[in-house]
Amino acid sequence: MPRCYCLWYKYHVRTIMDIFPKCSVCHQQFVLKGPAPYLLPCLHAVCETCVTSAAAGVISCSTCQREVNLTDTRLKKDAVRQKEIFHLTAKHRPTELLCTHEDDGNQAVCWCRECEELLCEYCQNMHSNFKLTRKHVLQNLSDFKPAVSNIPTPCSIHSHDSLYLFDRRCNILICGRCRFEDHADHEVEKVDVVAESILKQLDQHKTELATLQAHQQSNIQNIRRGTEITDTTSNTLTENIGHTFRVLRSQLDQREKELLNDLEGQTKATKTSLRTQLNTCEEASKKCSEVLHYVTKVLTYASQSDLLELESSVREATRAFLDTAETQTQDIPTAVFNTNGLSKLKSNISRFGAVVTKELKEEYARDRETQTEHDFMAEMEITYEKTIDDIKKRASETTHFLLGLLSECDVHLLKPDVLDKSMVLKCIHLKYDTDIVNLDLTHINTEGDLINSTSDTRSAGKGRLKNYWGTCSTIPLPLADCPQYWETETRVRLDKTLPREILILEVCVCAEGERDMTHYVARRPHAYSLTVRHCPTHKGICRITWKEGEEVLHLPDTIPNTAGASHTLHYGVVYDDARKKIVFIDVKENKVMSTLDNVDSSQPLWPIFGVYGAYKDTVSMRLVVGSDINMTEEKKGMIDKALS
Incomplete structure (x- = not known):
């Protein structure tokens, strides 16, 4: 017999045997002529051998780890499993079934349901010929199917x-x-009545169990999906944490370089000054030595007549030198490394960053509110070098002075007569994140502008955007509990007439997970966006504001759709996490385009910037932040009105 056939036969036999139920104690399969199965209270089966040989009369079910004391529980034979074993044997191992009618040892070929007997070929013929049994239904073992027998x-x-x-x-x-x-x-009832009642109960149990199992399967799927989401979230957060700390390390390295360069410059300047002083002192010392040396010679060799002749010359030379070369004690310059705030920096680093789960969101929100209040008060104290209590007491006297300080610090009061953090507008210092900009479609030039074309030199690196046409800020928006403001100035030159729905730019605020889901984020559920694109509805180029994937407002006729024309688009964005608002402003037209309410700030939001339409137009977007923003009274009034 070929070896491959032997292997197949062994595998086939083992597969068939795996179908048969097993004893929950010894794990041996039940067979038709083997030890009978007994039913445990947990509905698992145990063989007769294990029942009779149970140590100390206790059986432990290995399937569910339940122990059964046989002195307290009388086990019954498992009639259902016995019939299951008989059915499986008839289907998969029919050669083991022998005729039970005559017990002649012949191979059984069929089953009589009325007689509940196995019949060989001879008995089958006899069974079909007897008048009493000729109407019985005989089932071939190859077609044998389980059926409930109601023979008394x-x-x-x-x-x-x-x-x-x-x-x-x-x-x-x-x-x-x-x-x-x-x-x-x-109290006695007919068997069929009792059985019918039990069948109804069993059907009810089956329905309830099926419903429970469906819920459990749904829970299993949810748990598995949760595991996948957790893995995905973990991978994303791992990348984000790594990126964040790379940025921090880069900033620390940059700061270290700046300090070392500053120290090197100070050292060179100090050494140059000291070298000049040294040369001066050495020259003076040389002249002093020469005069002193000659005076010593005069005292040694000069006669009285020589002294009289030389006295005036020596006196004039000595006096002239003493008058012009006055001896001074030189102070040695010293320097120290200023580490003011180091303890606070270490404390901030130890508290920086948190992986917040859904269950901790409310607690995180409460902590965030406390933290931002502290941060705001601390910032005000540091910025103005006064305590908040002192500012409150003397607010009426120092309003104009405070406004001047605020203007110098890129922070503005929206209402001069209101000293309230909700009325403080911060022109925050955003930066393009050069580490994640999509270099396949865009780049940041040497002037720091975001351009809608690839760069000549494209460095590889992990974490870069693959789908989005642009980049985002280096850090998310801080939770400052006061309005924050930035602007973008975009130069657009149309090389061709734009076709249907071609994008020009996007200025957006979105959740971190939305940044690279598609080539623009306006249609994403956690995004608040301003896009400029060709609009098929108005047959021109429109400004469109979006909230959580839905269009909010169309403003047509942004620029003419004419090839060769150049335009500058200047937009401002106000983000107020306390009021849960985002405002988009047209700086050139000096008007509010759209105000979005009920902004979901439960997770950090990132400013994001996109430029589009390569080979059809040239788009160059510049960030206008901090002191570069021209904050006029009219603009402040417009922002105050939009936030009110």
Whole structure:
């Protein structure tokens, strides 16, 4: 016999045997002529061998780890599994079934459901010819299917009578004679009535269990999906944390270089000054030595007449030198490394960053409110070098002075007569994140502008945007509890007439997970966006504001759709996490384009910037931030009105 066939046969036999139920104690498969199965209270099966040999009368089910004390529990034979074993044997191992009609050892070929007997070919023919059994339905073993048998069971006491009644008090099946002899005063019902009632209960149990299993399967899918989401979130956060700390390390390295360069410059300047002083002192010392040396010679060699002749010359030379070369004590310059705020910096680093779960969101929000209040007060104290209490006491006297300070610090009061942090507008210092800009479609030039074309030199690196046409800021928007403001100035030159729905630019605020989902984020659920694009509705170039994937407002006729024309688009963005508002402003037209309310700030929001239409136009976007913003009174009034 070929080896491959032997391997297949062994595998086939092992697969068939795996179908048969197993004992929950010894794990041996039940077979038709083996130890009978018994039913445990947990509905698992145990073989007769394990029941009779149970140590100390205790059986432990390995499937559910439940222990059964046989002294307290009387196990019954598992009739259902016995029939299951018989059915599986008939289907998968029919050669083990022998004729039960004559017990002649012949191979059985069919099954009589009415007689509940296995018949060989000879007995099958005889069975079909007898008048009493010729109408019985015979099933070939190859077509054998499980079926419920309702053949009455003979009474063990009255062998000629069948068990067709059920005694509820004794909980046993009885015949008609038993009913009148030993069970006359008991509650008795027909077996079919009781069975029908039990079938209904079992159907109800089946329905309930099926519903429960469906819920469990749904929970399993949700848990598995949660595991996948957790892995995805973990990978994303790992990249974000790595990127954040790379930026921080880069900033620290840059600061270190700046300090070392500053120190080097100061060192060179100091050494140059000291070298000049040294040369001067050495020259003076040389002249002093020469005069002193000659005076010493005069004292040694000069006669009285020589002294009289030389006295005036020596006196004039000495006096001239003493008058012009006055001896001074030189102070050695010293320097120290200023580490003011180092303890606070270390403390901030130890508290920086948090991975916030959904369950901790409310607690995080409460902590955030406390933290931002502290940060705001601390910032005000540092900026103005006064305590907040002192500012409040003298507010009426120092309003104009405070406004001047605010203007110098890129912070503005929207209302001069209101000293309230909700009326403080911060012109924050945003920067393009050069580490993640999509270099496949855009780049940042040497002037720091975002351009809608690829760069001549494209450095590889992990974490770069792959889908979005642009970049975002280096850090998310801080939770300052006061309005924050920045602007973009975009120069657009149309090389061709723009076709249908071509984008020019996008200025947006969105959640971190939305930044690279598609080539622009306006249609994403956690995004608040201003786009400029060709609009098929108005047949021209429109400004469109979006909130959480839905269009809010169309403003047509942004620029003429004419090839060769150049335009400058100047837009401002106000983000107010306290009021949950975002305002888009047209700086050139000096008007509010759109105000978006109920902004979801439960997770950090990132400013994001996109430029589009390569080969059809040239788009160059510049960030206008901090002191570069021209904050006029008219603009402040417009922002105040939009936020009110």
